[in-house]
Amino acid sequence: MHTASIDIYGLMMRGYYFTSMCIIVISIFIFLWSFEKRKPKTREIVTLAVMTALAVVGRLAFFMTPQVKPCAAIIIITGVMLGRQSGFLCGALTAFVSGFFFGQGPWTPWQMIAFGIIGFLSGVLFSKKNIKYAYNKWIISIYGFLATFVIYGFILDTATVFMYTDTPKTETFVATYLSGIGFNLIHAASTFVVLFLISNATIKKLERLKIKYKMFS
C-alpha cells in the first residue's frame, strides 16, 4: 500500500518514469553542453555530421533486407574513431533525427540515451591505447553484439515497463525482457554482421581522412 502523502501528486505510479526521464534529459544536455564548450574543429564537426547522417539513413541501403539495421554499427565506429563524446552525440542525435523521418514517439528519449551510451562506451573501451583491438573484427563485432543486445535491449525494455505498467516488479521486468529477446537478438545479430563485414574498411577510410587532411590534430 502506498502512503497517501506521496500518492497525492500522482507521481508514485509514474515515479520511476519521472525520475528516469529527468536523468535522461539532464545527461543528454550535459553532453551537448560539453560539445558546445569544446568549440569543435571544422573537420571534426563535419565528420561527426556525416557519420550521424549515415547512421540515420543507413537502413535505406538495406531496403532489400529490412531486418538489418546498421545504426548501431556506425555509432560504434564513430565512438571508436572520434572519441567517446562524439560517440555519445552520434548515438543520441541518430535517434533524435531518425524521429523526424520515421516518427517521434515517447520512446525517442530512451533510444537517444541507449544509442548514446553505446557510442560512449565504445569510445571508452577502444580508447587511444586500446584502439588496436578495434582492428580485430571479431572483438569489435562481439562488442557490437553485446552492446546492442544488452544495453539497447535492456534500456528500451525497461522503458516499456515504466510506460505501460503501474509499479515495476521483478516479474514484469523478466517477462518483458524475455518477450523482447527475439527482437533484440535480430538487432544484435545484424549489428554483428555489419560490423564484421565493414568495420575494418570503414576504420581505414576514417584513418585515411586523418592523414590526408591532418584531421583532429
Next chain:
Amino acid sequence: MTDEFSRFHPVVNIIFYMVVLIITMFQMQQVMVIISTVCAIIYHIYLKKQKSVKFCIMAFFIFTASAVINPLFSHKGATLLFYMFTGNPVTLESIVYGVFAALVIVAMIFWLSTFNEIMTEDKILALIGAIMPSVALLLTMIFRFVSKFTKKIKEISMTHRALKGEPEGFFNKIKSSLHIFSITITWALENSVDTADSMTARGYGCAKRTNYNNYRIEKRDILLSLWMIILFGVVISRWVAGDLYTYYYPFVRTKGQIMVYVAYILLCVTPMAVNILEGIRWRRLKSKI
C-alpha cells in the same frame, strides 16, 4: 500549411508542447488523460486531414496492444474479475490502469506527430541555436546530409544493379546491400572534405559564431505565451495542492475540479482556437473590404 499556430514564434510553439507533454506524461487522472487524448486527436485531424485516418488506425492498434500489458503482469486491485490460464488473477483496477496508461501513450503519439508538423527543423534549430550554436550547426548539417545521402543511396544502388544485376537469395542481398552501403560511406566521407573546406573558406571557427534566424518576437507571441503559462500554472498549483489526484489501487478513486479541467481544456485547444479566431478575423476583414 495553413496552420496559424505554426506562424507564431518557435518559443511559443515549444512552450505549448513542453507544458502539454509534461502534463500528459505524468498526470494519470482519468479526466485529464481523456482531455489530452481527445484534443490531440482533434488537432491531428485538423492538421493532417485524410492522412490522419491511417494514423488513427495505427494508434488504435498500439492502444489495444499496450492496454493488455498491465493486467497481464499486475495483479493488484480489489475487484477480482477472473483467473487467467496461468492461474494469475485479473482485476478491474489493473485493466483500468492499463487502459489509461495506453491512452497516455496514444496521446503522446498524437501530440508528437503534430509536433513534427509544427516544429519544423528550422524552428528546432533556431531554438537550439539560441543556446548552443555549435550543436545547432551540427544538427543543420545532419539534416542536410540525411537528404543528400538518401538520394545518393538510391542512385548507388541503381548503379550497382545496372553493373551486377539483381541479387538473389538472402545472403547475396545482404552482401550487395553492404557493398552499396560501403560505397556510400566512402563517397560521403571523401566528399565531406569539400564541405569542410567550404566551411573553413567562409570563416567557420575564426570568430565567435552568432546564430541567425528569421524569427522575431511580436506582441502576440508574448500574449499567447503568458496565456499558456497561466493555464499551466492553474493546473500545476491545483495538482500540487492535492485537488487533482487519482488512486488506482485498491479501488479506483479520483479527485478533480471543474476549474482545473477547464484550464486544461483551454490549454490543449489553444492551437485550434488560434486557428479559428484567425479565420473569423479574416472573414471580417474581407467583408469590410
Next chain:
Amino acid sequence: MAQIEIKNLTFFYPDMEKGEYLENPALCNINLEIHRGEFMVICGQTGCGKSTLLRTIKPTICPNGKITGNVLYNGINIKDLKERQQAEKIGFVMQNPDNQIVTDKVWHELAFGLENLGLKSEEIRQKTAEIAEYFELTDLYYLKPDKLSGGQKQLLNLAAVMTMNPEILLLDEPTSQLDPIATEKFVSMLKKINEDLGVTIIMSEHRLSYVLDMADKLVVMNNGKIMEWGNPLEIADKIKNQKISKLMPYATRVYYECGKKGTPPVSIKDGRKWLERELQDKEPPTDRSDRKGDSSKGKFIQENHKQADINKKEMAITCKNLWFRYEKYERDIIKGLYFSVKRGEIFAILGGNGTGKSTTMWLLSGVKKPYRGKIAKKGKVALLPQSVQNLFSRDKVSKELEGCENSLIEEMEIQDILNRHPYDISEGQQQKVALAKILMGNPDILLLDEPTKAIDEVYKEELGNLLRKLSADGKTIIIVSHDLDFCGEYADRCGMFADGKLIAVNNSRDFFTSNNFYTTTVAKMSRSTIKGAVKMEDIVCYLKNV
C-alpha cells in the same frame, strides 16, 4: 603593386602508402602576378594542377602536402594573414555545387559566412536580403537546397561567398557540372561582379568559349608548370600549333585551322564578323543539294555513307511508348517515349536540366522498369552513370580495373595513376577510370550519361575517336550530354528531350541546323554565312573550296 604575387611555388602531395611525398610535384616553380580587378582564367589539361594552384592562394583550405615558395597578398605573406581576414577577403567556389552547401536552407546558407564572422542579426538580415535580390534568389529563399537545380545551387554558392564582400574570388571549374544555359547565366553573373564591384577573379575552366572574351589574363598550365601567361589573344597565337591549342574557344580554333594569322576572334560574335568579312562577295562553292554523287566535295558525303550503312543494320534498341514515374503519386517523368537506335550508331540525347535524360538511361539499362511500353534490346548493356564516383568501391585504381586490358589503360592515359586511391585523382581522371571500368565488361550497347563533363578538350577528342572506333566495331552508343559541340562533332543522330519524350530526332547535321539556340558554336557562328555548317571541319572545308 600586384594584389597577389606567386613566387617560385612548388607543391608535393603526400604519398599515402609510403608516408612520404610524391616524387612528381603537382605544382612546379610557379610565378604569377594578379592585379586588383583583373579577370584571370587558368586552363590546362585535366590533372595539370589548376585546383591545387587555386587552393594554395587560400592557405586555410590548401591540401596537406609539402609547399615551398611564397604567395604574397598586397606584399605580405599570405600565411601571415589572420584566418578571419582570409575568410573575408578571399572567396572560394568549388567545382561540385552540392558539396559546398553546408546548411539545409537557402537563407541559412547565405547567412552562414556572416554568422561565422559573428555579425549581429540585423546586419545579417540586411546583407542576405540584398544579396538574394542581386542574385535573383529571393523566390528560393525558404527552399531546401535539394529542390534547386545544379545551376541554381552554384549561383547560391557564389552568392553565399559574396555576402562576405570579398576582394578576390577564386573559382575552381565552377561551371563544369552545369548545362549550357545555366553556364551562361553563371558566367554573366561573374562578369557583373567583376565589373560592378571590382572583385578580382581567378578562375579555372575547361570550356573557354564561355569565358575567354571577358578574361584580362590567361594562364595555360601543363604538368604542374605554367606554359604561358598573359594576354589571351597573344597566347592563342603562340600556342596555335601545339596540342594544347585545342583548349581554345571554337572561334579561335576554326580561325587557325583555316590557316589564318594574326589576332584571332574569341567570342561567337567576333567569329561571325570574321566569317562575314571573309566571305563577303564570294560565291558559295557548290550547292549542298548535290552532296550525293561527287566525293571530292568535302567530308559531309562520307558521313552520309555511314548513315546509309547504318540504315541497313539491325536495331539494337527499340523503345515503344514508354511511360515512367518514380513514385506512384508523383508526376510522370517519361511520357510516351518512342525511339530506336541501330547497331553501330552513335546517338545523342540533348535537353535541359531535370527533363528526364538520366531517367531514360536507367530505363534503358533495365534497372528501372517503365509502367507502360516496351524496350527491346539486343546485346549486353553497360551504363556510365552521371556521377562516376558511384562506381568506385575499392581503395586503389588498379583494383578497380582488375582484369582490364593494358592497351585500354594506355589508350586512356591512366597508367600513371593506377596506384592511387580513386578519390585522390582529379575529376577528369575519375571520369576516365570509370569509363575504362565500364568498357571492361565488353558491352554491346554503351550508355554514357554525360561522359564529357569535367574533362578537357584534348581528351574529349580522344574520347570522341574512341567512340567512333567502338561504333565501327559494331557497338551501339547512346550519349546524354549538355555538350552540344561534342555531340555535333561525333554523334550520328541527335534527339532533343523535352516534356518526357524525344522530339526532333534527326541526323546531327539537320538537327543542329534547324535549332536556333540549342546548337553548336560553329552553327551559331556561321548561321548568316554558311548554311548547314555544324562542325569545325565544315567551315574549314568550305573556306578552302570558295
